[in-house]
Amino acid sequence: MGKRLPSILTSYNTIRVGHSCRSIQIVHNTADLSAKLKDQPESIIIGGGSNILIINDLEQPVLIINNKGIEIIDEDETSVLVQIAAGEIWHEFVLWCLEHNLGGVENLSLIPGKCGAAPIQNIGAYGVEISDVLREVRVIDRASLEQRVIKAEDCALEYRNSIFKHELKNKVVITHIVLKLSKPDHHKLRLSYGAIQQELSSLESKEITIQDISRAVVKIRQTKLPDPSDLPNVGSFFKNPIIENCIYDKLVVRHPDMPSYPVDEKRVKIPAGWLIDKSGLKGYRIGDVGIHVSQALVIVNHGTTDGLEILRFSQFIQREVERTYGIHISPEVNILT
Ligand SMILES: Cc1cc2nc3c(=O)[nH]c(=O)nc-3n(C[C@H](O)[C@H](O)[C@H](O)COP(=O)(O)OP(=O)(O)OC[C@H]3O[C@@H](n4cnc5c(N)ncnc54)[C@H](O)[C@@H]3O)c2cc1C
Secondary structure, three states: OOOOEEOHHHHHOOOOOOOOOOOEEEEEOOOHHHHHHHHHHOOOOOOOOOOOEOOOOOOEEEEEOOOOOEEEEEEOOOOEEEEEEEOOOOHHHHHHHHHHHOOOOOOOOOOOOOOOOOOOOOOOOOOOOOOOOOOEEEEEEEEOOOOOEEEHHOOOEOOOOHHHHOOOOOEEEEEEEEEEEEEOOOOOOOOOOOHHOOOOOOHHOOOOOHHHHHHHHHHHHHHHHHOOOOOOEEOOOOOOOOEHHHHHHHHHHHHOOOOOOOOOOEEEEEOHHHHHHOOOOOOOOOOOOEOOOOOOOEEEOOOOOHHHHHHHHHHHHHHHHHHHHHHOOOOOOOEEE
């Protein structure tokens, strides 16, 4: 048995838990990834570590995806197809799009993490999801080490979910994503979110650009969300629960102020942050773990190095919400063991 690397994982996860692992290696390209997977097929994959909770010392080797490259692979009059390496930082890619005046991802500005993880939970913010622009996901199959292309329509992309969290979980590693982005004069601006409209209201006289939208989103996010480098967190810890209309109709009689957003004809989505807040838990803290004082959906780490303490706190929150509203809230974060 080799020597363990104590607490090495602290700098590879944004909620800053400090478990150990046997080895940690940075992956620079597809051939490198293939070789490492051949030697260590059970490796745990980490991108930017902004959507993981490690709850114990890891027995498996860890691979940090860091391949780079952004390439326009096709285009027509109105759009381009861009292939992005999984190791590119998502927001740096958004900035590249703004610089090249390519539209489609501006509402997703400032989401932490790397591009390879983006399809895994179908990242979304301010009325846009990556499914709106995703065309292909390129992967290496862990078992055969073959490279293959998965079309976006076969990725089962839905709210914070995809095939990569189910059938293909731990079966493939994403090496690249391919997005279809609009060229100048063909952008479709997504301005339906009230907060974006409010931010842009001062620009009334001017034609709104994708750069304006990105600036507005960055400003909103910087005022609303705690920066993990100041207060470690993984963003929204829980998903917004989706419930049947008939259950909502009963709940709203007892809780007339409960907000809801239609999902389809039969179901509505309830903001998990509202449920946590109204259960009296905003700002609630046990030891070194707590709910953020102004963002009830965000669990913050005030100093623990033990991911299990965070998991236990999250389970307490789940129980309290279930006790108060009879609604189960599930973690959005990926729990690594
Ligand atoms: C402050 C903050 C705000 C956030 N806001 C949003 C938001 O608005 N919307 C949103 O959707 N999310 C948000 N998130 C969550 C997070 O940023 C995204 O889910 C992001 O896509 C995670 O990327 P990552 O590289 O950090 O993934 P990681 O945390 O490293 O990994 C996440 C999961 O994907 C797997 N994985 C990572 N890379 C690969 C790969 N190449 N191949 C196969 N599996 C892989 C990992 O094993 C793990 O299971 C936020 C997080 C924070 C901290």
